[in-house]
Amino acid sequence: MYQLTCNHCGKTFQVDAVPSVNTERNPELKEKVLSGEMFLHDCPYCGRRVLASFPLLYHDPAGKLMLWLSDGSADTEARMQAAVCGEDFEGYTGRIVDTPGQLIEKVKIFDAGLDDLAVEMAKFVTRQELSKDVDLIFFNLDGADNEITLTYPEKGEMQLVRIGFNVYEDCAGIILRNPSIKNAATGLCRVGRSFVESFLR
Numbered sequence: 001m002y003q004l005t006c007n008h009c010g011k012t013f014q015v016d017a018v019p020s021v022n023t024e025r026n027p028e029l030k031e032k033v034l035s036g037e038m039f040l041h042d043c044p045y046c047g048r049r050v051l052a053s054f055p056l057l058y059h060d061p062a063g064k065l066m067l068w069l070s071d072g073s074a075d076t077e078a079r080m081q082a083a084v085c086g087e088d089f090e091g092y093t094g095r096i097v098d099t100p101g102q103l104i105e106k107v108k109i110f111d112a113g114l115d116d117l118a119v120e121m122a123k124f125v126t127r128q129e130l131s132k133d134v135d136l137i138f139f140n141l142d143g144a145d146n147e148i149t150l151t152y153p154e155k156g157e158m159q160l161v162r163i164g165f166n167v168y169e170d171c172a173g174i175i176l177r178n179p180s181i182k183n184a185a186t187g188l189c190r191v192g193r194s195f196v197e198s199f200l201r
């Protein structure tokens with residue numbers, strides 16, 4: 001159970017918090033993560049929908065992927081780090097994310113067979129080309145040309161930016177030639193905008 005405060009009426013209530021999702025054992029839970037349903041709860045007092053973010057492990061054994069949604073507490077993250085130690089997690093990609101939206105984005109990136117480091121770098125390049133300080137979010141990889149669509153909010157609407165697969169491939173090439181970037185992303189770590197900016201600034 002997880003205590004949630006409604007951001008509409010301010011009352012608190014308990015919700016079932018699923019601590020982990022194993023995509024092989026519970027494919028239906030994976031769908032609930034992707035749709036966002038996992039994180040949405042109806043307030044029993046005012047009936048409005050409330051977004052709940054609680055610590056959650058997303059484990060894709062076939063993809064050797066572990067994504068942890070953190071609540072930011074040191075205790076939670078120490079437990080996360082301890083849980084992925086050991087040879088069972090050889091060859092795994094481990095990421096910490098801070099919001100349900102970031103978790104959903106990571107699932108989409110890895111499901112598309114992409115490297116999230118290269119995607120973050122492609123976002124950096126795209127942000128510079130746009131000359132806008134916006135947080136770009138991976139939306140999908142689509143079409144015969146493998147075009148990548150990124151989104152960002154502007155004036156209350158979602159804007160779409162399409163980038164060629166070559167941008168992604170160029171970024172993947174840079175990572176290949178600079179092992180220090182890949183090495184910094186081993187273990188369980190956050191790979192987002194600030195991670196990439198620490199290398200490219």
Ligand SMILES: [Zn+2]
Pocket residue numbers: 006007008009010011043044045046047048
């Ligand atoms: Zn409420």
